[in-house]
Amino acid sequence: MNHGSDPDNSSFDHKSKKESLSIDLLSDLPTELLSQLKKTGLLSLKDIVIEGPFELSAKSGISMDDCNFIYNQAIAYLEDVGIMEKRFTPATTIYDKRKKIGRISTGSKNFDKLLGGGLETGAITEVYGEFGSGKTQLCHTASVIVQLNRNQGGLDGGALYIDTENTFRPERIETISRARRQNPSQTLDNIIVARAYSSSHQELILSESRRIIEAQNIKLLILDSAISLYRSEYLGLSALSLRQQRMNKLVHSIMRIAQTHQIAVLLANQVQSSPETGFGNTSFKAAGGNIFAHSSTYRIFLRKSNRNRIARMVDSPNHPESEIVFSIDESGITDPQKI
Ligand code: ATP
Ligand code: MG
Numbered sequence: 365m366n367h368g369s370d371p372d373n374s375s376f377d378h379k380s381k382k383e384s385l386s387i388d389l390l391s392d393l394p395t396e397l398l399s400q401l402k403k404t405g406l407l408s409l410k411d412i413v414i415e416g417p418f419e420l421s422a423k424s425g426i427s428m429d430d431c432n433f434i435y436n437q438a439i440a441y442l443e444d445v446g447i448m449e450k451r452f453t454p455a456t457t458i459y460d461k462r463k464k465i466g467r468i469s470t471g472s473k474n475f476d477k478l479l480g481g482g483l484e485t486g487a488i489t490e491v492y493g494e495f496g497s498g499k500t501q502l503c504h505t506a507s508v509i510v511q512l513n514r515n516q517g518g519l520d521g522g523a524l525y526i527d528t529e530n531t532f533r534p535e536r537i538e539t540i541s542r543a544r545r546q547n548p549s550q551t552l553d554n555i556i557v558a559r560a561y562s563s564s565h566q567e568l569i570l571s572e573s574r575r576i577i578e579a580q581n582i583k584l585l586i587l588d589s590a591i592s593l594y595r596s597e598y599l600g601l602s603a604l605s606l607r608q609q610r611m612n613k614l615v616h617s618i619m620r621i622a623q624t625h626q627i628a629v630l631l632a633n634q635v636q637s638s639p640e641t642g643f644g645n646t647s648f649k650a651a652g653g654n655i656f657a658h659s660s661t662y663r664i665f666l667r668k669s670n671r672n673r674i675a676r677m678v679d680s681p682n683h684p685e686s687e688i689v690f691s692i693d694e695s696g697i698t699d700p701q702k703i
Contacts, residue, residue: 385409385445390437400424401434410447411574412438414620447624468584468628469517471505471697474688478677479662482517483628485583488619488659490590491675492633492650493666498673498692499632500531502666503588505696506630507555508540510584521583521627522554524573528566528593532557536696543695556580563593563610570617577625585621588632590614591652595634608655615659631660672700 385408387401404423406412412420417431424431442448449458467482476482483489483506491499507525512518525532534552541551556576560566566587576582591611598607622629633656635648650656650663657663663679669689676687691700 385441385447387412387438389441390434392437393434397426397430397434400426408574409438409441410624413442413448413624414574414617416616416620442624447626466514466519466583466626466628467517468506468510468519469512470502470690471509471517471695472688472690472699474699475675475690475697476517478664478675478683478686478688480683483584483630484661485519485626485628486623487661488615488622488629488631489662489664490631490633490650490656490660491664491666492635492648494635494648494668497666497668498690498697499666500529500588501536501692502697503586503630503632504533504536505540506584506628507586508537508544508546508551508696510628511546511551511554512544519583519628520581522556522580523584523586524576524580524582525555525557525586525588526560526566526569526573527557528560528587528589530559531588532559539694540696543693554580556582560593563597566593567610567614570614570621574621574625577621577627582625583627585618585627585629586632587618587629590618590631590633590656592634595651608653611652611655612659615655619659631656 387398387407387409389409390398393401401424404420406415406420406423412435415423417428417435420426420435421428421431426434439448443450466485467479469476469482470479479489491502493499503525507523510518510521510523513520537552537555538548541548558569558573560569573585577585594607594611598604618629618631621627634651636651637648648665657679660679661681662677662683665676665678667674672689672691674687674689677683677685689700691698
């Protein structure tokens with residue numbers, strides 16, 4: 365594929381293909397392969413990258429070798445247009461880019477500080493904790509704040525809320541929005557909700573979400589919760605390996621969505637009691653075993669502390685393990701009032 369030259373002689377058509385990152389840009393690909401690829405419904409280079417070569421081959425019937433070629437060409441294109449990091453990039457360039465990375469405020473200054481400025485785009489932030497620890501409240505609050513402008517902690521974008529536990533409440537959005545002096549009906553308009561009824565339904569929603577993300581200027585993808593459906597469907601030891609495989613695929617696909625679309629992903633996760641208890645405290649582990657441990661960029665444990673909540677950064681590539689106090693009120697997640 366020749367990225368530099370214009371196969372259509374700088375026609376308007378080529379410009380629009382480039383803007384939409386259409387797979388037609390894979391001009392080195394034989395026409396039969398291209399039409400075979402189109403039959404899968406994957407029409408954008410971002411789709412190709414999100415699927416990955418294995419899925420691509422399974423969906424299209426195209427050989428693994430050809431799919432690897434197509435995948436690498438798609439990556440090269442996304443590198444060219446700056447969506448993905450170029451191969452062999454000086455660390456200084458990465459650092460400069462990271463300083464400008466989009467972040468969404470959580471609503472609490474303390475919590476934002478713990479995250480280095482808020483929920484990061486291109487990354488997965490996982491929050492886990494017991495019932496009532498504030499996971500869903502954080503999801504609701506972030507869906508409102510993402511819509512604000514950058515000076516107010518938002519990204520001028522919408523939220524896509526995948527609700528697997530039937531706990532999304534428009535009434536709560538209305539209250540948070542009003543408390544933050546926003547227009548509740550406008551706020552609700554910018555939150556797209558998808559209720560997932562089974563793990564395979566959740567996977568379908570996720571694969572369809574890419575269209576919505578582009579069309580609705582989505583900057584925040586929420587999964588509340590990410591794996592509850594898998595946990596309830598795949599029971600017992602015999603189902604464990606299949607469950608882990610499916611969840612592994614899920615989180616990798618989420619990660620690729622976050623990176624290719626440069627959106628923030630917020631995952632709520634359940635807890636399971638850990639046998640490692642100390643000093644009379646039951647300790648909790650995030651559900652899902654090692655799958656999320658390796659895939660989430662930031663993992664945060666939430667717990668109740670009298671009327672407040674505590675958030676602890678448990679795993680991060682660049683933050684120390686530390687904790688902060690936040691609280692929940694009409695406006696959603698906020699800082700505790702100083703008495
Ligand atoms: P689960 O595991 O059950 O899903 P969760 O971590 O998602 O739990 P949340 O729904 O985020 O729990 O938190 C519920 C808590 O949020 C309530 O117990 C209450 O303390 C608090 N809360 C909810 N709405 C309000 C409100 N309007 N004002 C103040 N606090 C609220
Ligand atoms: Mg919840």
